[in-house]
Amino acid sequence: MLRLVDLVKQYKTGDRALKGVNLEVPDGQVMALIGPSGAGKSTLIRCVNRLVEPTSGQIFLNDLALSALGQSQLRRARRRMGMIFQEYALVERLTVMENVLSGRLGYVGFWRSYLRRFPQSDIDAAFDLLARVELDHMVDKRADELSGGQRQRVGICRALIQDPELLLVDEPTASLDPKTSRQIMRLIRELCAERRLSAIINIHDVMLAQMFAERIVGLRLGEVVYDGPPEGLTPEVLTEIYGEEDWAETIRKVDEDSDNQGEDGAAGVDHETPSLDRDRLAGMT
């Protein structure tokens, strides 16, 4: 169980991204976090595994106070929380297998990981997971050769091989087409059920959130303004979260085959690895 108590995050610029959030996520629950851009969804997720340091407040994973851990304890705690990212965040020049195995970095020592000598049990687990997401034929492909959906499935494997108790999922579908988005969401949902994982999923797409989450939390300007079942998302509630708009269309009973919500249909912009810039080279003879 994850428990957030009075979580506050104030950035150096003075922006208060979170204004005292209280939240409990019981084991095995898949929770969707919705809200407009800048509501603090991303900050909240990153405060949990302390990629962003909270300003005040406490975070408990079961009975472990995450907010009070030192560096090496934090590393150990991070192993228990798998994270899935918006633009996949795979290390693009590493192979699929290396990316998946990088989920075990918190468990193995430096030289072992450096020489790519992971324990056989890790290798087995990686093969099993890749088979589960139907990517076991692409083990030695480089991550930048994959399509968006394939990359996100590798990202999911990387999170799951950590053997986590909790999944932190940051906009998993933002760079995917509508069909792939559903497949990915369904996969996350199924995997959570198989392994009795709880999950916090940041998501922009209200329809997807309603389809795949058991509980919805609406965040606005760093405060929780809605917490309840998907059915409770009425036009009034959505207006409160996002502001005035005609919400009737969004709430209509979603049916699985209508792929009409193409807001983020285009494939994501891939970050390029920094390569040689001819300007810089040229200037320095």
Added chain:
Amino acid sequence: MSKVHTAPRRWSKPPLIKDSRLRWFLALGGAVYLALAFGTMDVNWGRVAEGIPRGLNFIAAFFPPDFVTRWDEIVDGIYESLWMTVTSTVVGIALSIPIGLGAAKNLAPRWVYLFCRGILAVSRSFQEIILAIFFVKLFGFGPFAGFVTLSIATIGFYGKLLAEDIEDMDPGQAEAVRATGASWFQWLNYAVQPQVMPRMIGLGLYRFDINFRESAVVGIVGGGGIGATLNTAFDRYEFDSAAAILLIIIAIVMAVEYSSGYVRKWVQ
């Protein structure tokens, strides 16, 4: 997951070079080369050991840097270097524009292309010092020889990059302007220039920076500038003055680099 794995599946990182024979050949070749290279280097360790205390004395002689004794000569040298840098950058870039245009494959007819590429290759092949030796022979000692040297070096550098940039430009834009019925010069002005201009301005500033640094060495062989002052200081064993000159060069290079970064941001 229907089949049961009897043996655990192995995984190891796929090697960078797929062909194992090629991989071994390259590794072995590298090792042999290094062995030969070190073998023929012939380091006289006795000399090195003997040289280290001397080196320390040598370095100690640099401190404290003496800015005062030769201050007038240093100032003269710096000014001369700056004049050389300004004139050679301007003249070099002016001359490299026609040569660069000629050396772009998509612009020039084949014989012009080969001719201009030849000029660029030759002027790039020789280090500034070699050029300076010859120009000092031809034009006599002084900043003029340095100016010619740096201009030629600028042509090699700038012309080549200009040509490559033109070759890399977007052919769609070029085609679109040509389709309007523009003349060759109009086409150059409307299609080519806007595409290459921002980068070339940046490179021009870079070259200014490089020319200043190089002006510090062409003086060693008689090409004038701060290098001449530096060389004199070394010849007279006035290492404290030499240290002052080196520090000034570092400071100016830093200043030029910082401001050129600023100017480039402002221009683009």
Added chain:
Amino acid sequence: MPVRETQGLKTWQHRERGKQLAIWAGWLVATIIFVYCWQLISDKTTWFFVLDAHHQAADLGERMVPPKFSYMSKLWQPLWDTINIATLGTLLALVLAVPTAFCAARNTTPSRTLVRPVALFIIVSSRSINSLIWALMLVAIVGPGVFAGVIAIGLRSIGFCAKLLYEAIEEIDETQVEAVTATGASGAQVLAYGIVPQILPAFAGISVFRWDINIRESTVLGLVGAGGIGLQLNASILSLAWTEVSVILLVIIATVILSEWVSAKVRHAII
């Protein structure tokens, strides 16, 4: 505003009037500076020698042909030395440049206030001082020969390699690093899994590019006694053996063009 309306007619100008004037003024100032500098150089020049230069050039050209190709047999050893100076010097520079670059990059430096300025100073001073000046000093310390050349090239190249490398490190995709950190990886593991794979291509490119430059630089180190083909060049010039000089120059051109070709091929294969 480029578009103006006068008596109902819209006229379009490329630039606003003020901006246009500023540009003209800029050109004027630049021209004045150039003319002024030119004037100063001209004052220091003995024009008699310059005007006489074409005779000198013709004379020199005459004495340089035909190149004495039999001299080639004595050039293989210095050529080999030249290539070694460039290669070993580049290797030395890379070994030293990698830690410097990590200390200089904003996102990996151990301390921004203490370590980073030191690393940046190393980079700038290595870059500002020409390899010939490094060689001049090193010959005095370790004695003449290839060894001094290797160290001179190495010291000179640290700045170049470290600067390009630390810029590449600063440009990496931080989300990939974040993802590796989120798995609970240690600092060294984040480096090995999140950062190194991203900068490896840049590293390889920088290496061959610098190697190519170093070949050119190492051809002159011999002038101050630091080994390589420059020694022969210096000797031939001093003994006025111009037919040998022309052979050496041809060899240098061939070597440099070849190395440039190799470097371009390798970079093409990597990127």
